[in-house]
Amino acid sequence: MEVTTAECRTVVTGLGAVTPNGLGADAYWSAILEGRSAIAPFSRWEPERYPVRVGGEIRDFAVREHVPGRLRPQTDRVTQYAIAASDWALADAGVTVSDFDEFDVGVITANGCGGFEFGQKELQKLWGTGPHLVSAYQSFAWFYAVNTGQISIHHGIKGHSSVVVTEQAGGLDALAHARRLIANDTLKVALCGGLDAPLCPWGMAAQIPNGYMSEVADEARAYRPFDRQAAGYVPAEGGALLTLEDHDEARARGVERIYGQIAGYAATFDPHPRTGRPSTLPAAIRGALADAGLAPDEVDVVVADAIGAPDLDAAEATAIAEVFGPGGVPVAVPKALTGRLYSGGAPLDTVAALLMIRDGVIPAIPQPVDIPDAYGLDLVAGQPRETPIRCALVIARGLGGFNSALVVRAV
Template sequence: MSTPTRTVVTGIGVVAPGGLGREEYWKALLTGRNGITAITRFDASRYPSRLAGQIQDFEAKEHLPSRLLPQTDVSTRYALAAADWALADAGLGPGSPLADYDVGVVTSTAQGGFDFTHREFHKLWSKGPEFVSVYESFAWFYAVNTGQISIRNGLRGPSAALVTEQAGGLDAIGHARRTVRAGTRAVLTGGVDSALDPWGFASQLAGGLVSTSTDPERAYLPFDADARGHVPGEGGAILITEDAASARERGAERIHGEIAGYAATFDPAPGSDRPSGLRRAAELALADAGLAPGDIDVVFADGAGRPEADRVEAEALRAVFGPRGVPVTAPKALTGRLAAGGGAADVATALLALRDQVIPHTAHTASVPEEYGLDLVVGQPREAALRSALVLARGRHGFNSAVVVTAADTHN
C-alpha cells in the first residue's frame, strides 16, 4: 500500500482582532493585546451584550481593487486579504509554477455576507427592489469567499465551501488535505467570518450563549469558574496546504508545518445518554496522524466559555490525556469566537507556537475548577519543547472537529 501524500502548510494569512497579518497577530497573542472592545460599528446601547472582537484597522481600499468593493461583504474582504497574504507567504504569486488547475480553494463561513445583505434588505424595504444591488445575488452566499478568491487569483482546481459553524475552519482544512491527497498540488483553505452589523449581532445573541458582561477582560473566560458565555468576534485565517513533494520540487521558501491528522464526529441528539463526540474526534485525529496521546505537546482547545460546555471538553481531554496530562490553551480569549474563522486561526497559532517553541496563554482566565483536571496555560505564555499540537473546535448542534499539526521537520 502506498504511503499517503504528506500535506504541509507553506503559507499563512491572518486577519483577526488585535492584529492584521501573521506576525502582528502572533505578537498580539504573546503580549496579551485584547481585541475585545465595546462595539463601535453601530449603537449597541440597547443590546443585552455590547462587546465584540472587532478588527479595528482594516481599510478595504488599501488591500483590494476598487472594483471589488461594491460586490463584497466585509467578511469576503477579510478573506481576500488573508488569501493574498497566504499566497505571497507561500511564494505562489504571479509567475508561480503552480497555476490554474494546480491550486484549489476550500473555505468555510458560518454566517455568510451578513452586513452586505442586510444593507440591501434595508434598501428593499425602504426604497424598493430597483435599489437593491445586483451583487446581492451572490455576496451573501456561504460559497462566496471560495468563489471570489478563486476568481481573483485564477485558481481553477477542485474547490468547495463548508458550513459547520465554529468547526468549519478545521473541516475546511481537513477537506483541503483530502483534496491534496487526491492529487491537487496545492489548496488554499481556512475560514473567515464577520457578522457585527445590528442584525448579525442580534442573530448571534439569539442563541443565549453570549456573555452579558461589560468588562472586556471578564466577558469571555474559557475554563474559568466565572465563565458565563463567549464574546463574538470576526476574522480568521487562510492557509496554503500543499503536497510536500510538490513544495520541495518548486522550491517553496518555507514549510510552516504539516497537517498530520484530521477527524470529525457528531454529537448524539440532546437528551441522549451517549457521550459527546469530542473525545472520539480527538482520538481519531491522533490515530490518523499515527501519534499517541503522549506525542501531543499542546492542545488548542475550543474553549466555549460556558461551564457546561467547558466541563464536557475538560472531560474529553482528561479521557484522552489523563488529568493535567498535556498543556491546554485557548488564545481566542483575546479575539472572541470567530465562528468558522476560529479553528483556522487556531491552526495558524499552533504552527507559530511550534515554530517559536512557546504556548500563548489563555488571557483573563484565573480560576480553573480543580475537577476539570486541566493544565491550562494562564497568566503569560509558556516556553516549551513543542513538536506536535492538537486543535479542537465545536460547532452548534453537534459538530466536533480535530486537527493535528506537526513541526516542519518532524518527518524529515
C-alpha cells in the same frame, strides 16, 4: 488508485490572517504573545438595545489598501477580509498561480454566517426606500460560498474549489478536505481555511437566540473560558487562510520555510442533549491522533475550542482529560484575546499552533483563571510558557453537535 492521506505529507507553506488584534500572521502572533486583547465595546453601531455589548472587531482594516476597487461595491466585509488573507497566504508561500497547470490550484473555505452586513444594508434599502435601490450583488454577496468564488476569480484559480458549512468546526473541516485533495493529487496547491464577519445588528439578532453569548458588558470579564465565572462567549470577526502543498513538491519548487504538517484529522457528531448520551468529542480527538499515528503522550499542546459556556467547557475539559489524563497536556486558548471567530476561529488557532511549533512557546490567557478542580486542565495562563513543541492538537466544536480535531506537527 486513490492515495490515502497517510501516504502523503501535506504541509503548510503560507499563512494569511485577518484578526481583531492584528493584520497578518506576524502581527496577530505578536499580540497573542504580548497578551493584548482586542475585546472591546462595539463601535460600528449603538449596541445599547442588545444584550451583547462587546466583541472582537477588526478596527484597522483599510479596505482600499487590500481590495481592488471593482470588488468593493460587490463584497461584504467578510469577503474583503478573505481576499486580503488569500493574497498574504499565497505570497507567504511564494505561490504564483499562473506558474501552475490550469487546474492544479484550488480554494476550500469555511463560512458559518454569510455576508450579514451586506444583506442588512440591502434589506434596509428594500423596506426603507424600495426594491429599485437593492443591489444586484445581493444575489451572491450574502452567500456562504461567496468567499471561495471571489478568491478564485481574484487569483484566476480554476482547480477544485468548494465551501464547508459546519458552523464553528468548519475551518478544520476545510483544512482536512484540502489535505485529502492534495493527497489524492487532485490539487498541487490548496488555499484553505475560513473567515466570518457577523458583527452587525442583523448578525447579532441571528446569534443571540443560541443562548451561549456572554451578556457581561465588562470586556475584561465577558469571555472567561474554563473559568468558574464563565458566562458565554463574545463574538468576533476575521479568520485565516493557509496554503497547503505536498511536502516533496513544495521542496522541489524551492520552498525553504515549511510551517508544519497537517498530520491527522477526525470529525464526529454529538447526539442530541435530550438523549442523555455523552459527547463524541473524545472519539474525534482519538481519531485525529490515530490518523497521525501518534499516542496521546506525543502531543505537546492542545489548542482548545473553549466556548466559555460552563456546560460545554465542562464537556470539552472532560474529553481532554479522558484522552490525555488530568493535567496531562498544556492547554492553550488564544481566542481568549480575540473572541470567537466562528468558522475563522479554528484556522486561526491552527496558525497559532504552527507558530507555537516554530517558536517553542505557548501563548497564555493573560488574566488569572479560576478553573474548577473537576476539569483537570493544565491551562496556560498568566505568562507564555516556553517549551519545545513538536506536535499540537487543535479542537473545534460547532453548535448543533459538530466536533473536529486536527493534528499539526513539525516537519
